[in-house]
Amino acid sequence: MTAYLLLRLRVLGRLLAELGWWRMVLLGPMLLLALARTFVVLAPHPAGQWVVPPLVVLLLLSQHRRRSDLPFLHLAAPSFRWWLAAEYALWSLPAAGALLGFGRVGASLLTVGLAPFCAWVPAAQIHTSSRHRRSLLRSEALELISGFRQTGAWLWWLALLGTALWWQQYSVAPAVAFGIWTVLFASLYGTPEPWELLLPALRQPSAWLRRRVGLALLYFSLTAAPFAWLLSSGPAGPDGAVLLMLWGTALLTMVVLARYAFYPSALLVRLTQGAVLALSVLAAGHPVYPALLAVAFFGLIWKSRQRLSTFRHD
Known part of the structure; x- marks a missing residue:
């Protein structure tokens, strides 16, 4: 186990070295500030503290199911699940320590206690079958169909919708459910697709990118509409629902753009998407963050078009 943990530490160091110091200087403070703000909001709250362990x-x-080394570990060391359990327990210590700093002993222990069980969750499987006929819906809704199937997102959608409906009289419940669903939906666009799927973008990268963003927003609007309706019919009113829909739309647009801005580097894509999420969380805390979010928005538009243009073929 010690050798495995040291190996994982070396892999993390190489990934950070690949990232580069200037990117860490730009992205690191945003991520840390977003995490700190999240804990400052949730930890002191009697009910909010219990949101941290499931988060x-x-x-x-999300990281465990994307790991590509699980088949190798299964062959090399059949008892590797205990190694993963120890690793995930270590990853949960910062969150548990932050909760402990606010005096939330129960939530802190629950965070450390639940994290190791992620090691026994099977990895995501790509299901392929020749029985399914090719259709426009299946080809265009690639992330939605495969993501919902592999992650069970439809169960999360039903659970969040039921929770928001049950506590509809409290405006915070539908708002939190909407925010969680927005992040879960955006996570479906977290992994860059194989380069073969970029073949339609070779002739008209800009038009293809607009289509991808438009389809993502269409799918998101359809699934987020029930949450928006609950918000508009509750204490938040239509103004609160429209505001959250605009926030979710902007966040998802930037997540999709970040997917292609640094294609095919999965590390840079996920870190950029994390920074976008951090800025969107911090946007309500200080006037400078909306300005940074606007700069990042237009920067991602330029960068994604420029990156896809390298694949252009006339």
Whole structure:
């Protein structure tokens, strides 16, 4: 186990070296500020403290199910699950320590206690079958169909919708459910697709990119509409629903743009998407963050078009 943990530490160091110091200087403070703001909001709240453990589990699960070394570990060391459990427990310690700093002992222990169980969750499987006929819907809704199937996102959607409906009289419940669903939906666009799927973008990269963003916003609007309706019919009113829909639309647009701005580097894509999420969380805390978010928005538009233009073929 010690050798495995040291190996993982070396891999992390190489990834950071590949990232570069100037990118860490730009992205690191934003991510740290967003995490600090999240804990400052959730940890002191009697009910908000219990949101942290499932959030940590969701983050660990999203990374665990994307790991490509699980088949190798299964062959090399059949008892590797215990190694993963120790690794995930270590990753949960910062969140548990932050909760402990606010005096939330129960939530802190629950965070550390739940994290190791992520090691026994099976990796995401890509299901392929020749029985499904090719259709325009299946080709255009690639992320939606495969993402919902592999992650069980439809179960999360039903659970969040039921929670928002149950506590509709409290405006915070539908708003939190909407925010969680927005992040879960955006996570479907977190992994860059194989280069073969970029073949339609070779002739008209800008038009192809607009289509991808438009389809993502269409799917998001369809799935987020029930949450917006609950918000508009509750204490938040139509203004609150429109404001959150605009926030979700802007966040998803930037996530999709970031997917192609640094294609095919999965590390840079996910870190950029994390920075975008951090800026969107911090936007309500200080006037400078909306300005930074606007700069990042137009920067991602330029960068994604410039990156896809390298694949252009006339």
